[in-house]
Amino acid sequence: MSALVRVDAVSKAYRSGGTETRVLRAASLTLVRGETTSLVGASGSGKSTLIALIAGLMRPEAGTISFDGQALTDLDEMGLARLRARRIGVVLQKDNLIGFLTAAENVELAIEFGGGDRRAERARALLARVGLADRADQLPRRLSGGEAQRVAIAVALANDPDLLLADEVTGQLDSDTAGDVMRRIFDACRERGLTVLFVTHNRELAGGAHHRLQLVDGEVRAA
Numbered sequence: 001m002s003a004l005v006r007v008d009a010v011s012k013a014y015r016s017g018g019t020e021t022r023v024l025r026a027a028s029l030t031l032v033r034g035e036t037t038s039l040v041g042a043s044g045s046g047k048s049t050l051i052a053l054i055a056g057l058m059r060p061e062a063g064t065i066s067f068d069g070q071a072l073t074d075l076d077e078m079g080l081a082r083l084r085a086r087r088i089g090v091v092l093q094k095d096n097l098i099g100f101l102t103a104a105e106n107v108e109l110a111i112e113f114g115g116g117d118r119r120a121e122r123a124r125a126l127l128a129r130v131g132l133a134d135r136a137d138q139l140p141r142r143l144s145g146g147e148a149q150r151v152a153i154a155v156a157l158a159n160d161p162d163l164l165l166a167d168e169v170t171g172q173l174d175s176d177t178a179g180d181v182m183r184r185i186f187d188a189c190r191e192r193g194l195t196v197l198f199v200t201h202n203r204e205l206a207g208g209a210h211h212r213l214q215l216v217d218g219e220v221r222a223a
C-alpha cells in the first residue's frame with residue numbers, strides 16, 4: 001500500500017471581520033495509490049476545505065501535505081498550478097464548466113492547460129468514455145445535471161491525472177444519476193489506477209469506497 005497523498009496534522013481557520021472559524025485541527029489522512037477513499041461529515045465540518053488544501057488551492061496554517069513525496073509547501077503558485085493541470089483532477093458540486101464553451105471545448109481547454117496534443121480527438125474520446133459522444137457540441141446550459149457532471153469528470157480526467165478530488169459531485173443529482181456518475185469515477189479508478197478522494201452526504205455511495213473517512217471536530221477519523 002503506497003501513499004500518493006499524505007496529509008499530516010493540518011490545521012486551518014478562516015478569519016473574517018473579528019471572528020475566527022477553526023475548521024481543521026491537526027487533521028491527517030493518507031490516500032492509497034489506485035484506491036478510492038470517501039469522506040463524509042456534517043455540513044460545515046470542513047470537507048471542502050480539506051479538498052481545497054489537497055488540491056493546493058489553499059495553504060494550511062500548520063501541518064504538511066505531500067503529493068507523491070513532494071511537499072506542497074515547497075511549491076510556489078506556478079508549481080501548484082502546474083501540478084493541478086497535469087496530475088490532479090478536481091470536480092466540484094456544480095459550475096465546473098465554462099458556460100460559453102461546448103462540452104468538447106471545455107475538455108480541449110483542459111488538455112491544452114496540461115500541455116497535451118491531439119486535443120479535438122482526445123476530447124471526443126474522453127466524452128465517449130463518459131457516454132456523451134452525442135452531446136459533445138452542446139453548451140453546458142443545454143445539458144442535464146448528470147450530463148454536466150459527466151463532462152466535468154471528462155475535464156478532470158483530460159490529462160490522465162494520478163488523483164481525482166471530487167467534492168459532492170452528485171449532491172444535486174437524483175440517486176440513479178448519482179450512482180451512474182460515481183460508477184464512472186470508480187471505473188476510471190480501476191482502469192487507470194487513478195487515486196480518488198470523494199466527498200458525499202450519501203452513506204451508500206460512501207460505503208462503496210475502499211477506505212471510508214469522516215470529519216468530526218476538525219479531525220479525520222475512520223467512518
Ligand SMILES: Nc1ncnc2c1ncn2[C@@H]1O[C@H](COP(=O)(O)OP(=O)(O)OP(=O)(O)O)[C@@H](O)[C@H]1O
Binds near residue numbers: 016023044045
Ligand atoms: N472563505 C471562507 N471564509 C470564512 N469562512 C469560511 C470560508 N469557507 C468556509 N468557511 C467556513 O468554514 C467551515 C467549513 O466549510 P467547508 O465548506 O469546508 O465545509 P463542508 O464540510 O464542505 O460543508 P458542506 O457539507 O456544507 O459543503 C464552515 O463553517 C464555513 O462556513
